Amino acid sequence: MTLGPLCLVRPLTEAETKTLFSKLANYIGSNLVHLVDTPDDPHVFRLHRSRVYYVREEIIRQAISVPRANLISLGICLGKFSKTDKFRLHVTALDLLGRYAKNKVRARSSCSLGVRCRVISRRLVLSLVQIWIKANGEMPFLYGNHVVKAHLGKITEDTPEHQGVVVYSMTDIPLGFGVTARSTIDTRKLDPTAIIVFNQADVGEYLREEDTLF
Structure with a gap:
C-alpha cells in the first residue's frame, strides 16, 4: 500500500x-x-517516528489522510529503534507477548509473506519461556526492579541464560517481560537475593513514563 504525503x-x-x-x-x-x-x-508492521506499530490494514488506510504532526499512534506500539538501529521492545507490546508466550499454538506449515518468513525461520525453534512471581514480588517488579530468587514462584523448565521471558503474577496476569540472568539449573544454586530476571519492561511504566511512552 502506498501512503499519502501527509502521513x-x-x-x-x-x-x-x-x-x-x-x-x-x-x-x-x-x-x-x-x-x-x-x-x-x-495486520502489518509499520514505522512512524522510529516506533514500530502492529496495525490492522484497515487502520492504515484511514491514517493516510492524517497529517504527520497530528498522528500520535496507531495500532499496537511494539517498540522503538534507536539512532544506532537497535530495537527496544516497549511495555505496550506486552499484550501480544503475553498472549503468544502463554498460548503454545502450533505454527502453520506455510506463510503468505514469503521472504519475511524466511527472515524468521532461524528463530522458530525457540521454546516459549515464562516466569511467575509471588505476590510479594509484584510491587518491586512494577517499580522497575529486577526479579530476585526470593520472589520466584515458578519458571519454565530448562530455561537458558539470556532468554527472553514474559513475567506473570501467580494468577496468570502479565506484568512485564525481561531477560533471564541465569539458567534454570543455575538458579537453584543461588541465594534468595540473587537476580534471576533482568527487568526490560513492566506495566508500572504506564505511570512512571507516561510523558514519553507514546
Missing part, C-alpha cells in the same frame, strides 16, 4: 524486519508466525 508511515526495510522479528522471537518463539500471517484479519 509519513512506512513499511519496515528487510534489515529492520529482521531485527524486529529476532527480538520478538526471543519471547514468543514460533508463535511469531501468527503475527505475520493473518489472512482473516490482515
